[in-house]
Amino acid sequence: MNHPLPPDTANEPLAPGQRLPDSERKEFSPEALVEIQAIMAKFPDKLAATLPALHIAQREFGFVSLAAMKAVAQAIGIPEGHVFGVATFYTMYQKAPVGRFHLQVCTNISCALRGAAQLLEKVCEKTGVKPGQGPSADGLWSVEEVECLAGCGSGPCVQVNHDVYDEFVDEKKLLEVMEACKRGDYRPWAK
Amino acid sequence: MTDSLIRLRVNGRDVASPEGTMLLEACRQNGIEIPTLCSDPRLKPASNCRLCEVEVEGRERPACACATPVEEGLVVETHTPALEDFRRAMLERLAGRIPAEDPARLAGKPFRKLLDAYGVTPSGVRRPEAKHPEHPYLDVDLSWCVACGRCVRICDEVQGQNIWTFTGRAGDLALAPELSPGLRESACVSCGACADTCPTGAIEDVTRLAEGLPERWVRTTCPYCGTGCELDMGVKGGRLTEARPVVASAVSRGHLCVKGRYGWGFNDAPDRITKPMIRRNGLWEAASWEEALEAAARAFRGALDAGGPGAVGVLASSRSTNEENYLTQKFARLALGTHNVDCCARVCHAPSAAGLGQAFGTGAATNSYADIERAGLLLVVGANPTENHPIVGARIRQRARAGVPLIVIDPRRTELAALATVHLAPRPGTNLPLLQAMANLILGEGLADTAFLATRTLNLETYAASLREWTPERAGALCGVEPEAIRRAARLYATTGPAMIFHGLGVTEHRQGTDGVAALAHLALLTGNVGLAGGGVNPLRGQNNVQGSAQMGCEPSRLTGYQKLAQSRETHAQVWGADLPEAPGLNALEMIDAAGEGRLKALLVIGYDPLLSHPGARETAENLNGLDALVVVDLFLTETAKAFGTVFLPAASPFEKEGTFMNGERRVQRVRRVVAPKGGSRTDSEILAGLAERLGAGQHFRHRDAAAVWDEARQVWPAIAGISHARLDREGGLQWPCPAEDHPGTPVLHVGTFPGGRVAFRPLAWEPSPEASDAEFPFLLNTGRSLFHFNAATMTGRTRNRDLRADDELEIHPEDAAELGLAAGDPVRVQSRHGSFTLRARPTDRVRRGEPFATFHAVAAYVNLATGRGRDRVTGTPEYKVTAVSLHAVTKRKA
């Protein structure tokens, strides 16, 4: 079966000279810095704090912007390049702005067998955005095609932001989820 | 040492290797070559490419030879059919990503050799989007990248800059210069290490791509700084086409900085002068060598007739070889009959020679660069090695990153200061109080090495008493440093051994430069940090051969070997077969003063630009104007030559002659003729011989070659008697003292005893610099160099280094800049009591408030128009580092 959607461009190799998006925000909040210090204290090697610090950056900056990577490098005292490498290696760090509700659709095998591709198409239709193409005009939605969400027995699955996924999602269920988002039933993406 | 050898069996043969050797190396030593891609002797093993996998009996999986240490009784097979198939398959996979087009890019590269050995050909296509933005020296096209990671690792493990990083993963893998769009915008220092290690040419020298593989290589020593790195120079069509680092070099260990690696372009610069010239009626006219030498000789004869030997002088070049410097001082003493000979050590490290000479008995670095890795603590004073001695700087940085405590004393927050365990930022001109307070604390808190003091030093009591007034509080108030920080630094230095001191011009270029060096020497003595590996006091010598110039005797009161005139006049006279004048001569600055007073009439200036580099340029100009004749030997028409030269003799460059240089750790290394002298230029030796001939002293200058000159120097200076050119060619550089051919050289001075037995402490009295700031001149100006240029930029200014950093800049604290209404790049006029110059402002918190810093390379800026007359009390070295100035924003008027 042909993939019904253009490929996700979010994780294409970075062409030389290509810059990732930057954010308005340039620095960590004092609380975040304290949090990072505490994390660093737990490890013998400060490089180990890179991953958790990037999560904090994603939360504070909304996405892992260039400024966020710089801030992480500075907070931990490690080369910027190292942070850049790590942030681009892991796909779950968003390197471009996402909507208030980041809808992640699993298209792995189990879900695929139960119509994940069609669901992804629906999600794009209803939100008006395609994977890797940034938030919708109203800033509410962004969409991403993701790997297994560990709901293989009850696919297709959609995860909203960080921690909640919904099972057996069909069009009706999708609309419900989107309504719930608008009502504020889901935790927003970033603070 | 045979008992520490590990025995193993490789391909059915018994081999033995020292413990800790990797299998790869062990095999190589025994003539078995294992293919590798990601390994480089400069780097820790990474096991990325797995080409080096070998079968080890009893192990289920093959092991990477590059990362597996030898073990007793290992049985190894390196080239089984299975391994070879695996290698071929791996190479085929990689070759699928390498463009089949433009095979020239791979020429001579390790990857090409591997492909050829396994009969694999590249079959990929060029990806236009994989080409990186342009850079003057580095061409990056990741179509050729095989993701071996060598560039990333060398930039981290060797240069310590951490520029390259892999982005993405698997098939999306790419390489980026930190967070920047291109190398140029990144913090890359253009050391070229990544291009040198890259096995495929994905990162390659621009010149290699333009010129192709060199026809031949010649090994020589870098003509820039006193580190003395070795270079392999590539030659094609009789021209220099590239420079590569030498992995086997004891000094540089396969690394170079932007100057050595890419700074050779001056050799063929269009404005290099290769024909002699004589100035007639104010204009330079081409002349034959015969005419020019005769004109020069006539000028000296005239001056000698009119004013005697005091009326002539010679400024020697720290860029020239030891042999040429030896001939230069011999020329002054025999052909001109004067001791008026000096070199540019006067304006930099004469205080180090004097200070260390007084303190220890030998005026040179006590230890070796190799001790950087042995030191338990590093103390860097008034030096910015990551910019000025980048190879030493990179190694200090690696140690600091590995957790070795680092103390930096510098008014500026240099790169090393930012990494330091303790950074003390004294006001310019207050080094001595700070060091005295540290010494006082060490004694007061009982941290001194009493055993060492008791057996190897004298005069401790008087010295200790003289220190008592220097409490951290008093010194701290004078220096603008927290007393607590002084305590921390002193305790750390005294209690973490062995502790190694490096110092630079931030110590010497002061009114109390010599005393500052002595104070450092005292710290080392107090803590027993002299005469042991990883300790000592080590001046970072500025020019490639400034150590050599002074050591060869280009000094008004010293002869070859830095031996006192009175002491070795006899020896010299004997070897030379001629008498030397008795009275000592004038130093470089005094000679120029004497020219102004009409006492000095004719001056020979070799590879030296006093007008640009001496302080108080206006006064220097007035003085030089008093000369009847100024004979310039140089590659280019220097500022001095332009303004006052009367005869110009075009010299051969350091790449065009044979000889030796002496680096900052007393190591004598070979300089080799890479290409023939350009056009009609001649070596200093030939020029000096020609002049001597015409002055009736020709018989003293008829050496067969550079080796013969060196052999003569060995006769007058016993410390180098064991160093011959032949031995240098065979064994590589040697460190003096090396009194006999079977002596290994001396990496560490003063082990067990000093040349004069015990050494005496000398109480040092502080005297504030008169260049204090006041209401009219509220700022204290400091001066120095940037990474991309060298001194008067005579050489670097003629390379593409100027594309990397074109202009001199005035570093100024952002708050000062804001008060003056200056934004980055705005012109600012710097006015001192002596003169003024204008530079562009660069606001940065590397400098403190009230203490701007100017680089001094460019002719256009003429920073020395503003520097003053302050000189070190002992050696007369100018106080470049302290000038009271006022700053004025230059308002841009419409034309």
Ligand code: SF4
């Ligand atoms: S650019 Fe060269 S050195 Fe760097 S990873 Fe690619 S092939 Fe290796």
Ligand code: SF4
């Ligand atoms: S040139 Fe030197 S500093 Fe620049 S990226 Fe390459 S290794 Fe790093």
Ligand code: FES
């Ligand atoms: S395959 Fe979709 S959740 Fe596992």
Ligand code: FES
């Ligand atoms: S050389 Fe050993 S893994 Fe690459």
